[in-house]
């Protein structure tokens with residue numbers, strides 16, 4: 145048994161990460177329609193009713209869209225903090241909701257979960273550090289800036305899922321109204337590729353870890369641009385132990401279509417490296 149993470153969707157059109165350990169499975173965010181989720185889970189050999197909880201990082205639709213329907217249809221509890229619950233308001237009416245207090249360790253099945261605050265224009269946005277079976281994943285998507293709390297929350301994780309939202313030049317050239325550009329660039333907006341690289345330079349210094357670049361903008365970024373931008377910063381900082389890949393916006397249909405990270409395979413890979 146080992147911790148396995150699968151990226152079902154990533155980006156402004158929806159986010160959902162699946163964590164599995166043994167028979168247990170939970171979702172981090174569910175920003176896709178229930179029908180789409182059910183289909184993507186089927187490719188993983190899972191039914192939606194088999195999910196033990198859906199954790200929400202914040203209330204924005206690209207993270208919460210399908211959560212209430214998943215809860216109502218399949219009885220899957222939503223786990224979030226009070227401000228996020230209040231921001232979702234009537235959406236969560238008649239839905240089982242469990243509180244996830246900031247900074248406290250919560251046990252959900254075999255998963256240990258701890259949240260940490262991130263800077264984003266939502267009610268009380270969080271990142272998550274989740275571990276099971278001695279392996280851990282840290283998730284920080286939708287943040288406009290980072291600080292020592294972010295670095296500490298990411299450091300030592302085996303897999304880091306971090307936002308690389310946009311390329312600064314592509315955003316400047318994009319036909320967005322100025323207010324939207326300013327919102328994206330703000331300290332409570334979204335990380336660009338350079339900021340993501342700088343965060344990873346600190347979080348991954350001296351470590352061997354895997355990194356998934358998440359929440360790439362379809363208009364102002366691409367997997368190639370994000371990878372090149374982040375790697376440039378990591379190279380300049382002399383960080384060589386981070387194996388970086390960029391997530392697609394939606395998992396390809398069919399079994400094996402979704403990017404998957406398995407703690408056990410990573411350990412095997414590491415062993416063969418040395």
Ligand SMILES: [Zn+2]
Nearest residue numbers: 204264266286
């Ligand atoms: Zn957001």
Ligand SMILES: [Zn+2]
Nearest residue numbers: 156204206286
């Ligand atoms: Zn988002």
